Amino acid sequence: MDTYRHKGLRKKLVELLKEKGITDEQVLEAINSIPRHLFLDNAFVNFAYQDKAFPIGAGQTISQPFTVAFQTQLLELERGDKVLEIGTGSAYQTCVLLEMKAKVFSIERQKLLFQRAKVLLPKMGYSAKLFFGDGYKGQPAFAPFDKIIITAGAPFIPEDLKKQLKVGGIMVIPVGEGESQVMQRLRKIGETEFEYEEFGDFKFVPLLQDKSFSN
Template sequence: MSLAARKIRLIMYLRRSGITDTAVLDAVERIPREAFVPQPFLDQAYEDRTLPIGHGQTLSQPQVVALMTQALRVEKRHKVLEIGTGSGYQTAVLSRLARRVYTIERHRSLLREAEERFAALRLHNTVTKAGDGSRGWKEQAPFDRIIVTAAADDVPQALYEQLANGGLLVLPIGPDRGDQELYRISRTEEGPRREKLGDVRFVPLIAGALPKEEDRSRSTGSAGPRGRNLA
């Protein structure tokens, strides 16, 4: 079966599994997942499974990517922060829906590979940074939407504080080797409101110093130099 046929089969599966947002389905269909999959797993690019990408990190299964994206309720005017760039696949899907996507990854080699993919796909509304995702990106806050692709013990306070009033934060909460649940957190005048979205399994969100080198930021668009506020 060709990759195109497998993609069609995947889209049909996502529809059956409860992904009803046509904009999300269109974004998933437009992004070539095979461009984000390591060569040994290329034949599994459109299977609904998690795949390893190195450094103990994984590429989430398409159903989880679509579910989290749908839960985020992204609109074209929105400014989105993603914690955990990984392969860049979730970033790419979000880039088709949002005005601009800011994404942070602590593993520089993964980030460089993701940046190359963004450039190859001409995704010019992504801004990348090597850093500690648990601290967010204060210089670019507030964000309309925040998505975390690693599990935290609870909602990181820094991320909640960088969420705009009325904004949404989607993240998994739970221990590294235990039950985790996906939550949608709404920032309201009365305080945070939590909604459980289902059981998930993610790698842990790691806070603290980076493995090596200094933090850096970079835009794949043409709006300005590194580190410039592109809001």
Template sequence: MNSWQKNNKDPFSLAREWMVRDQIEARGIKDKRLLKVMRKIPRHLFVDEALRDQAYNDYPLPIGEGQTISQPYIVALMTEALELKGQEKVLEIGTGSGYQTAILAELAQSVFTIERVPTLMQRAKAILDSLGYFNVAYKTGNGTLGWPEVAPFQGIIVTAAAPEIPQPYVEQLDIGGKLVIPLGDKFSQVLYKIIKLPDGRIKKEYLCGCRFVPLVGIYGWSE
């Protein structure tokens, strides 16, 4: 521990500032509420202790069970695309580390998050509870089915890649709602923002090329 760390209660606060300024703002993310939240949330708590010194670098990190925590810029890009104002109900597919969940919990009224790997869900929930995020509901299971019991959602964010848009997501998305999802094969994808129009049709907007782990389930990839 260096002298700067000894004199600061949070030795990662400067790293968070650099992350937001150099990786996120510099690449065009403008949502002020989002930027404030990403300066606040301790991303290092959502990764293994051995990787904490890399937590604010602009690349994904392993979190176990073959899953990853997405790079900060992609997290910011996907979140900004939802255009959250604070009153929304959001569905998250792929809880993973829980970092994206924390960001959504700060920006939306309520978050419903689904994770198919029980150990990841348990770990994420423990971290989120310890940080005081109690506007989050958790479900372990097949994320490709969505969460029909509590639909519709004003936002749906999918942190795994599907071969095509799962129909349950379209059905559970509110009119005017936004779905952010990577689509493609298992090795490379395109990140899209999907908007549900008043007549029930959808509009697709290209965001960027990307690479995510596969979305596993009935409307995704097999194990």
């Protein structure tokens, strides 16, 4: 349920994000529209509109709203963009992309989170193509993508994802193996040519890679 109180708290959150440097009005509007408390366990509902990350089960977190807004802003989304999201997680970021009228293909390797997202999104009136699998491999069957967003810390930029980005497309990915990662934006300017930009340090759960999946 989305109450007047929740809506008021969201407005305050949007003001805070503006103060922190988020300028994309579409991103701010999406965050103002989406009831973030519905993505959290009941224990955290009262804190849903603080600019903090919270546990969502399976050793994962829902990213803090500033991180979601920052990554989304870097994507330079346009209506109808085909977006590959690596790490569905709570599906909050997925909903921000959908609210901005992107076509979303999202991959999650934790079975519990994948199943939750499959139930939650239709309940909230959203529709995305959800996949259970290894994010490092992307979704070649649906490539190329206009934009790719990775919502977990990657030790390196997966080659498969670079191949699945269309020329002229943008990828946003936190890269690094330590406590924090550096937010990078890649622009694909030729079949094997990329421009790289860096946007400071962030903390993400790691993007896992192996042959087994978590049930």
